[in-house]
Amino acid sequence: MKYFLFLSPLLILAACKKHDPPPPTPPACLISKVSYTGTPINIGPTKFTYDEQGRLARTVESDTIITTLTRAGDSVVTNTSVPRGFVSRVVFYNNKDGLTTKTHVTYNPEGTVWYDISYEYVGQELRRSHFVAFSRPDTLVTNFTWSGGNMISSTSDSAKEDFEYYTDQPRQQGDAQFFDQFTSGFEIVRTKNLIKSRHGISYTYQFRPDGKITTVTAKDTAADIFISHYDYDCK
16 A cells, blocks of 8 residues: 555545455354353343344343443443443453453443553453552552463462363353453453363353353352353354
């Protein structure tokens, strides 16, 4: 493009549009619903709606908690409400790789109860985050360590968390770590493999014949078990 600056702006624009890549093909199968069993359980199923590009557009949890996602350029806005009204509003700003570089979260309509997190990457690996909030005078910095395409630890102040993975299984939509991000409308941790344990919780998976995850069983140190069951819409 820089060698053709003598061309008119309209010709340059036309040339760019001619060579723009087509939008990505939506995945053949997308999670349409997740339901839960185990102990303790106090939430109902969550249903998911997608746009034409296979991107999450709406979630409905327990038939009452509704989240809508609106996209404009590299930003995503999520608004969550219940029958009584406003719950939260989140704005995500993404880089060219689709990874979130900043989030701004508000918990009241006036925007006075809030927090911000910014994220730093090396390539597509999250390396550092900075957390600030309306009630916190200082910045909480968290550092992340990676190995073999997976995030293996996070360290903030004196706290350290370790992560393990099933290195024989690639990450997919039903992966517990990916699913937490996907249902919120953002992505900051893009690992190679399925998460096996984090924050004292271990995960085991069951699969369909086509390799899609059907259930994720989460077990904590108190032996509480929380099972996620996935339904898919396949085209």
